[in-house]
Amino acid sequence: EKINSIRNGKFPFVERGGQELLDKSNNFPISYTSEHSVIKECDVIILTIGTPIDEHLNPNLSPVYETIDQLQPYLKDGQVMVLRSTLFPGTSEKISARLQKKGLNISVSFCPERVAQGYALEEIKLLPQIISGSDSHAIDTARDIFLRFSSEVIELELAEAELAKLYTNVWRYITFAVANQFYIIAEEKGYNFGRIRRAIMHNYERIATFPKSGFAAGPCLFKDTMQLEAFSRKNFSLGKAAININETLPDFLVDRIKLKY
Numbered sequence: 001e002k003i004n005s006i007r008n009g010k011f012p013f014v015e016r017g018g019q020e021l022l023d024k025s026n027n028f029p030i031s032y033t034s035e036h037s038v039i040k041e042c043d044v045i046i047l048t049i050g051t052p053i054d055e056h057l058n059p060n061l062s063p064v065y066e067t068i069d070q071l072q073p074y075l076k077d078g079q080v081m082v083l084r085s086t087l088f089p090g091t092s093e094k095i096s097a098r099l100q101k102k103g104l105n106i107s108v109s110f111c112p113e114r115v116a117q118g119y120a121l122e123e124i125k126l127l128p129q130i131i132s133g134s135d136s137h138a139i140d141t142a143r144d145i146f147l148r149f150s151s152e153v154i155e156l157e158l159a160e161a162e163l164a165k166l167y168t169n170v171w172r173y174i175t176f177a178v179a180n181q182f183y184i185i186a187e188e189k190g191y192n193f194g195r196i197r198r199a200i201m202h203n204y205e206r207i208a209t210f211p212k213s214g215f216a217a218g219p220c221l222f223k224d225t226m227q228l229e230a231f232s233r234k235n236f237s238l239g240k241a242a243i244n245i246n247e248t249l250p251d252f253l254v255d256r257i258k259l260k261y
Contacts, residue, residue, distance in 0.1 A: 003032045017121045039074040050085035057226045059088040077105040080141040084113045086165050092158040096134040107138035110158050112165035128152040132161035166228045173221035177242035180249050183213030216246040
């Protein structure tokens with residue numbers, strides 16, 4: 001459906017500058033397809049398949065490996081596979097080993113995207129790009145790709161890059177939890193959290209990144225906190241506390257409304 005939308009000249013989701021870029025792309029030799037066979041003609045394959053969590057809130061790697069297996073008949077030696085979405089630490093190395101076991105000399109690179117939804121085209125040019133790879137060919141290729149539109153790349157090991165992505169999202173989730181906990185404390189005691197927050201932030205740089213209270217929207221931050229919890233062997237008490245605060249905020253708000261009305 002999305003490919004058909006792009007073929008018809010309509011950008012399929014909300015992204016600042018997306019439609020304009022699609023309009024300009026009509027002047028370039030770009031094609032859109034859902035056929036796996038075209039991968040044979042590619043030097044670089046970029047995959048955006050993340051690690052979901054299962055019903056027990058543990059990482060589920062099946063979709064990632066199933067996709068790799070679907071692509072395997074069309075892969076060839078010398079290609080570079082660039083993984084962009086969040087992956088459980090160690091997954092990139094396992095993908096590399098899985099391909100080698102099948103007799104394929106494919107270089108694997110993990111380069112996490114860290115943009116905000118709706119602002120990707122703007123932020124991808126501004127943010128440093130983290131790159132990693134299974135070998136020098138993967139690193140060199142990733143560096144060449146991302147320096148075409150970003151001014152800086154930072155090299156890590158594969159698992160380090162995977163952790164860097166998790167840390168980025170979990171850090172945001174925890175800071176939201178801090179704001180939400182402070183909001184709950186103030187609200188329960190009858191004080192105005194917004195007024196207090198504005199006062200302590202005014203001309204005080206040490207707390208300049210203090211977020212507003214509110215819902216930690218979307219599944220990614222919660223999901224990645226659970227992945228870090230699983231990676232730490234259930235020894236991530238700070239993450240558990242953040243989940244408890246953020247995911248019960250709606251219940252708290254409903255209870256406050258009931259008290260008032």
